[in-house]
Amino acid sequence: MSIKIITISRQFGSGGRSIAKKLAEKLGYDYYDKEIIDNVALETGFSKEFVAAKGEEAPGKTVFSYGFESAGMPGIMNGMTTNDYLWTVQRKVILDIAATGKPCVIVGRSADYILREHDGVFNAYIYADMKYRVDRILKLYGSSEKKPEKRLSDKDKKRAANHKHFTDLEWGFAPNYDISLNSGKLGEDKCVDILYGIVTEK
C-alpha cells in the first residue's frame, strides 16, 4: 500500500490535530490545516475568521433558512449559499494540494471525501471520550461561559451536520475511514506510531 496523503478527521479536543502535526513531522510530509483556510480566504476575499467559522457550521440549520428550504429554496432564494460556495473553493484548494503530488497530511475539511477517487489516500479518524477531551480543552483554551461538555457536544453536532450536508456520510462511522483511533485510550504518541507504521510499511 503506497500512501501519499493521510487525511485526519477528528473530534474537537481529541488531539487529532496534534497527532497529525507530529505524524507529518516524523514522516517529513507537508502539513495542511489552517493553510487550507488561508488559501480559501485568499481565493474568495473573505477573512480567515469568517471562512473558519463557516467551515464549522451546520448549513441550513437556522429557522430563517428552514423556511426557504422547506419551500424548495435553499439558502437565500435560489442563489448558492455562502457555505456551498466556500465548499466549492475549499474542495478546489484540497484537489490542488493533491495534484502537486507531494506527500502530505491534511487535517479536517472533509478531505477524506474530497479525495475519495485519488489513489494513495489513507483516512484516519481520531476521537476520545468526553472526560479526556474536557481536560484537554480546559488546559489548552481555558474555561468559558459555556460548560466544556456543552462546547464539545455542540462542536461534534456541527461537524457531523456539516459533513453530512456536503458528503451525505455519517461522521465518525468507522467504515467511512481506514482506521479510527481513541486517542484518550491509546495516547497521542501511540496514535502517531500506529499511523507512521502503516505509512512506512514495506
Added chain:
Amino acid sequence: MSIKIITISRQFGSGGRSIAKKLAEKLGYDYYDKEIIDNVALETGFSKEFVAAKGEEAPGKTVFSYGFESAGMPGIMNGMTTNDYLWTVQRKVILDIAATGKPCVIVGRSADYILREHDGVFNAYIYADMKYRVDRILKLYGSSEKKPEKRLSDKDKKRAANHKHFTDLEWGFAPNYDISLNSGKLGEDKCVDILYGIVTEK
C-alpha cells in the same frame, strides 16, 4: 494501559475472526468465539445451531412479533423472548470468562458492551469494503443462491439490529470502540501487528 481482554467486533467477511485468532495465538491468550455458543447451548439445552442462529437475529423483526409488540406485549404475550433469554445466558457466560482473570480474546457477541465496566478491556472493530468481503466469502464458503452482496448486507443489518436491540449502541460507530481497522486496506497481518503492539506496549 494494562489490557487483559480484547474484544473483536467484526463485519461478516472482514476476516475479523481470523485476526482475533492470530492475535490470541501471538499473545498466548485464550480465544473465545464458538466456545461461547457451546457454553450457552450447554447451559440452556438448546442446540448450538439454534443458539448461533438466534445470536444473529434482529429480535422483534417478524410480522408475528410486531403484532404483539405494538400491543405492548413483547415476544409471545408477556413472557421473555427466546432472544432475550439467550442474551442473559450469553452475558453470564462472558462475565464468567472475564471473572477467571485469564487474559483472552473474545469475538463478537457484544462482549465490548457486556464488559464495559471491566478494567483492562480493549475493544476493536474490524471491517472492510464490500469487494474485499465478497471475494473472501466466496473463497471461504463458496457461492449460494443469494448474491454475495445481499448475503453481506443482510448480515450487516442483522448484526447492527441485534446490537442496537440489546445495547442501544450504533454498531460500527467508531467512538463505541477503542480502535477500528479496515482489514481490506491494511491486510490481516498488519491488523494483528497493530493490536499486538498496543497490548504489549510498555
